[in-house]
Amino acid sequence: MSTTQTGHDAALSETERDTLRLVAGHMIPASDAYGVPGADDPEIFADILRSLDRDVEKVREALQVLAQEELAALEDDARAARLAAFRAARPELAGVLELAVARCYYRDDRVMTAIGMEPRPPFPLGYEVPQGDLALLDPVRARGPIYRDAG
Amino acid sequence: MTEPVDVLIIGAGASGAAVAWSLADTRMRVLCLEQGDWVNPSTLPSAGMDWEARTLGDAAISPNRRKLAADYPVNDDDSPIKIANFNGVGGGTVFYAAHFPRLHPSDFRVRSLDGVADDWPIDYATLAPFYDMNDRMMGVSSLAGDPAYPPKPSVMPPIPMGRTGERLGAAMNSLGWHWWPSDAAIATETYEGRAPCINLGQCGSGCAQGAKGSTDVTYWPEAIRARVELRTRCRVSRIETDASGMATGAHYIDAEGKEQFQPAEIVILASNGIGTPRLLLNSASARFPDGLANSSGLVGKNLMLHPYAQVRGHFDEPLDGYRGPPICTWSMEFYETDPARDFVRGYCFQFSRGLGPARAAINGMADGLIPWGEGHHAAFRRLFEHSAGMVSVCEDLPEETNRVTLDPVLTDSDGIPAARITYRLSENSRRMLDHSVARGIEILKAAGARDITSKAPLPYAGWHLLGTARMGTDPETSVVNPWGRSHDVKNLFIVDGSVFVTSGGVNPTSTIQAFALYVADQIKTRIYDLFE
Numbered sequence: 001m002s003t004t005q006t007g008h009d010a011a012l013s014e015t016e017r018d019t020l021r022l023v024a025g026h027m028i029p030a031s032d033a034y035g036v037p038g039a040d041d042p043e044i045f046a047d048i049l050r051s052l053d054r055d056v057e058k059v060r061e062a063l064q065v066l067a068q069e070e071l072a073a074l075e076d077d078a079r080a081a082r083l084a085a086f087r088a089a090r091p092e093l094a095g096v097l098e099l100a101v102a103r104c105y106y107r108d109d110r111v112m113t114a115i116g117m118e119p120r121p122p123f124p125l126g127y128e129v130p131q132g133d134l135a136l137l138d139p140v141r142a143r144g145p146i147y148r149d150a151g
Numbered sequence: 152m153t154e155p156v157d158v159l160i161i162g163a164g165a166s167g168a169a170v171a172w173s174l175a176d177t178r179m180r181v182l183c184l185e186q187g188d189w190v191n192p193s194t195l196p197s198a199g200m201d202w203e204a205r206t207l208g209d210a211a212i213s214p215n216r217r218k219l220a221a222d223y224p225v226n227d228d229d230s231p232i233k234i235a236n237f238n239g240v241g242g243g244t245v246f247y248a249a250h251f252p253r254l255h256p257s258d259f260r261v262r263s264l265d266g267v268a269d270d271w272p273i274d275y276a277t278l279a280p281f282y283d284m285n286d287r288m289m290g291v292s293s294l295a296g297d298p299a300y301p302p303k304p305s306v307m308p309p310i311p312m313g314r315t316g317e318r319l320g321a322a323m324n325s326l327g328w329h330w331w332p333s334d335a336a337i338a339t340e341t342y343e344g345r346a347p348c349i350n351l352g353q354c355g356s357g358c359a360q361g362a363k364g365s366t367d368v369t370y371w372p373e374a375i376r377a378r379v380e381l382r383t384r385c386r387v388s389r390i391e392t393d394a395s396g397m398a399t400g401a402h403y404i405d406a407e408g409k410e411q412f413q414p415a416e417i418v419i420l421a422s423n424g425i426g427t428p429r430l431l432l433n434s435a436s437a438r439f440p441d442g443l444a445n446s447s448g449l450v451g452k453n454l455m456l457h458p459y460a461q462v463r464g465h466f467d468e469p470l471d472g473y474r475g476p477p478i479c480t481w482s483m484e485f486y487e488t489d490p491a492r493d494f495v496r497g498y499c500f501q502f503s504r505g506l507g508p509a510r511a512a513i514n515g516m517a518d519g520l521i522p523w524g525e526g527h528h529a530a531f532r533r534l535f536e537h538s539a540g541m542v543s544v545c546e547d548l549p550e551e552t553n554r555v556t557l558d559p560v561l562t563d564s565d566g567i568p569a570a571r572i573t574y575r576l577s578e579n580s581r582r583m584l585d586h587s588v589a590r591g592i593e594i595l596k597a598a599g600a601r602d603i604t605s606k607a608p609l610p611y612a613g614w615h616l617l618g619t620a621r622m623g624t625d626p627e628t629s630v631v632n633p634w635g636r637s638h639d640v641k642n643l644f645i646v647d648g649s650v651f652v653t654s655g656g657v658n659p660t661s662t663i664q665a666f667a668l669y670v671a672d673q674i675k676t677r678i679y680d681l682f683e
Contacts, residue, residue: 027523034528051201053208054216080524087523098516103204106508113273115508115535121361122197126349132312134294136320137331145298147328148523150256150264151277 012049012056016063021045022071023063024101026083036114039105059100062093107150156182156380159401161387161430164242164645165660166667167421168306168366168374169285173671175377176300183379184403184413185189186386187221192361197353203509205660210356212246213611214238219242221384223426223563223570227613230574234425234613240383241367243423243614244660248354249336249363250478250501250659251291251644253282256301257487261653265488266494268548270631271652273669275301281665281672286334288373289364289664290342293334298485299488307342309351310335314472315504315539316479322598336364336660337476343369350475352507377445385411388420388567389434390643393456397682398643404565417674417681419644421667424454424616427649429570430557431620444620444637444645449630451556453549453618458576460584460607462591462599463540465520465533465683472536473507473513485543485590486656494582496546498656502589515532518604534602540595542609543587545580549618562624576608584608615659620649634673635666639683640649646670 025040039042052059069082087094105111106146109119158174161168163185174181185222192198196205207216212221212235221238237246254276274460281473283304286293292307303507309332312320316332323330337346337354348362359366375381391412400414424545428451434443442450471479482500489497506514511534515521521530558571576584585606595603618661623629626638631650635644646667648659 008214010611017670028527031525031528034532036528051204054218059365083523091517092217095513095517099207099513102512102516103201103207103509106512107200107204112508117533119200119509120200120204121202122353123195124198124349126351126360127273129313129350129471129475130316130358132317132320134312135474136317136324137294139324139327140298141296143327143329145296146483146487147299147301148257148264150260 003042012060015067016060017049018062020048022079023066023083023097024048024063026079027098027101027106028052034114035106036111038050039101044105045122047108048100051104052100055100058093058096062097065090065093080139110134153411153413155414155416156180156442157415157540158182158417159184159413159421160419161401162242162421162426162647163240163366163371163381164251164421164423165244165366166663167242168370169288169664170419170421170646170671171379171668172288172374172377173668173675175374175379176416176674181379182413182415184385184401185240185379185383186382188351188383189240190245190357190367192357192359195357195359198359199531202356203507204352206574206589210246211443212355212614220564223567224561226558226561226571227567230572230613231576231610232613233460233611234572234616235611236423236425236616240371240381241365243330243472244365245357245367246355247614247660248478250658251336251661252291252335252499252658253300253303254655254662255299255486258653258655261496266579267495268653269623272622277376277666278662278669281668282661283508283666285661285664287682289336289369290338290345291334291336291364292339294332297331298405299331299486307339309333309478310339310348310476312336312479313475313504316502318470318598319502319539319594320480322594324480325597326594328482330482330502332482333478335478338362338364352473352477352504354476384564386567387430388565390430392436392438392640394439396640398640404572407665410523411445417642417644419645419646420520424619424648425555425570427645427647428619429557432557433489433568439639444630444641444643447452447549447627447630449621449628451619452551452554453621453650454553454555454572454574455547455549455615455617456574456613457547457615457654458545458584459609459612460545460587460591460605461540461609462595462603462605463538464595464598464603465537466539466598467537469536470505470539472505475504479504484588488638491585494579494586494607496548496579496583496656498543498545498583500530500541500543500587502541503539505536511535513537520602525653530612538606541591543584543591544656544658545583545587547654547663548577549621550577573621578676584670594671615648615654617654617659619647622650622654623652634668644670644674675683
């Protein structure tokens with residue numbers, strides 16, 4: 001499951017990287033209250049850049065739209081307003097950026113721990129799930145068959 | 152040219168594996184060609200920290216997104232529902248949820264009962280012993296006594312309902328509506344060498360534990376032990392026929408990229424409702440100018456995809472989150488036709504647990520429930536581990552305008568013309584979707600949910616590929632006969648979802664496999680006059 005038909009040029013330009021870092025840091029900022037880094041944290045952002053893969057062209061398209069906004073030169077409130085406008089006007093491109101950022105942010109050990117997860121993959125330990133109370137089905141049984149006789 | 156075989160099966164997925172296993176006891180030489188490879192469980196997403204990201208990358212359900220070497224592209228631009236599949240040993244069962252309902256008896260009698268579409272030429276009773284056999288082979292966990300079905304045996308105890316199933320079940324009780332723990336092809340105890348489910352929650356991207364009944368861990372080991380040959384990374388390009396109109400074998404491109412011809416006495420297509428018509432249409436010849444087995448003109452037509460609606464809500468207390476098989480319970484309350492509704496036929500509900508953190512964040516932002524900026528963390532915590540919901544699986548009635556054709560431009564990596572999908576939602580389907588969204592919201596509200604969202608139709612849900620080489624008794628209105636043999640080519644069989652006359656309103660894998668076992672049984676029973 002690792003051989004791809006097509007390669008992906010993952011290299012963003014320096015300007016594109018800077019814009020993406022600004023967007024990531026705004027989208028999911030660091031929070032002392034929740035004890036989490038922002039998505040522009042160096043480790044997380046490096047993961048984001050490494051993982052663009054199939055989305056690199058769409059990410060680049062989104063960043064080119066945003067580059068016209070000169071985000072870096074704006075004050076925080078103005079930048080937030082510009083990004084909100086972008087998100088409303090181009091939801092499909094905003095969605096690509098959300099995908100690129102969130103899939104890496106939420107696998108960071110610090111973040112997983114902060115949201116109550118063990119920082120590990122599901123396999124091989126798995127998880128516990130309660131069986132549930134099968135007596136809840138008593139009313140369903142009491143109603144009797146509901147399928148149609150097709151004879 | 153390679154050595155001739157008695158039976159050539161094309162495709163090693165749900166149906167190809169079942170038919171191969173069943174035919175193994177005939178002592179015929181059986182060969183299966185599969186364009187993909189074996190999946191190594193240790194490489195599946197749930198074994199790595201990138202388990203969620205990979206479901207959107209190399210483990211995506213769309214071949215157009217995944218783009219692995221084994222994949223062929225599908226032009227689904229002209230369809231609101233996008234095609235999902237997996238190419239490899241096990242086929243779609245590698246990535247399916249293993250949700251394993253059977254069709255209902257009424258599904259085989261649609262014309263007689265409801266005056267729409269056509270009856271199947273076989274009935275529930277005919278398939279029942281093969282459903283039972285398939286449940287044992289795939290290792291199905293269930294709770295006996297579901298009043299939505301005739302009695303059927305239970306192989307293993309059901310998968311856990313969990314907090315999600317309890318919460319939604321209590322809501323269904325308050326409304327007086329049917330619900331039941333799902334039948335699932337997931338081992339809940341050690342079964343035939345398979346380890347039990349440990350609630351990885353990643354059934355949809357392959358089971359690293361091997362508890363899920365994908366055919367690479369169920370039928371195939373048994374079939375290979377019985378001397379069936381499975382040749383991987385072999386992509387079939389066309390089926391060849393002779394002057395008498397019989398299939399002589401298939402051309403394929405092998406793992407080294409060399410063109411080969413495999414002679415065979417019997418050819419069985421098990422390539423799903425897209426791959427099978429694509430191959431038949433690509434096998435056009437002077438004798439069969441409109442494609443092989445296509446004197447009816449119905450190859451590729453009547454494509455049915457099962458429109459899905461999704462309704463999800465969020466709760467104040469934590470539920471199961473990302474843990475456990477994603478689908479826990481079902482409801483058949485709205486399955487049968489009700490004249491009081493504005494549509495015919497019906498749908499089932501699959502009730503589902505929550506999402507992993509990345510998917511929760513991505514979906515939450517897309518749904519407008521999680522903002523960018525300072526409010527992100529608080530909003531995320533209100534959703535993550537607190538969500539549950541359902542999808543409705545709506546019966547899709549056959550229409551000839553919904554179809555698979557050959558794309559005039561797009562090809563796979565071997566230059567073989569790709570499939571193009573033309574598909575529209577019918578008015579009946581739209582009404583059914585609307586009804587299911589309204590009922591879904593009603594259920595979630597009864598369960599105490601907030602922040603309820605819905606999508607209909609769900610775009611990336613074209614798993615169920617049905618109807619494109621339908622079965623029937625009349626060669627003018629069907630492609631294969633009631634036991635899967637082509638009307639036109641007497642040694643060509645089809646055993647995948649292409650043969651479905653109607654779609655029902657449930658996941659089709661158990662029926663596809665039961666039919667494949669039935670066809671194999673018919674081949675064995677009729678072996679001395681099989682081609683007459």
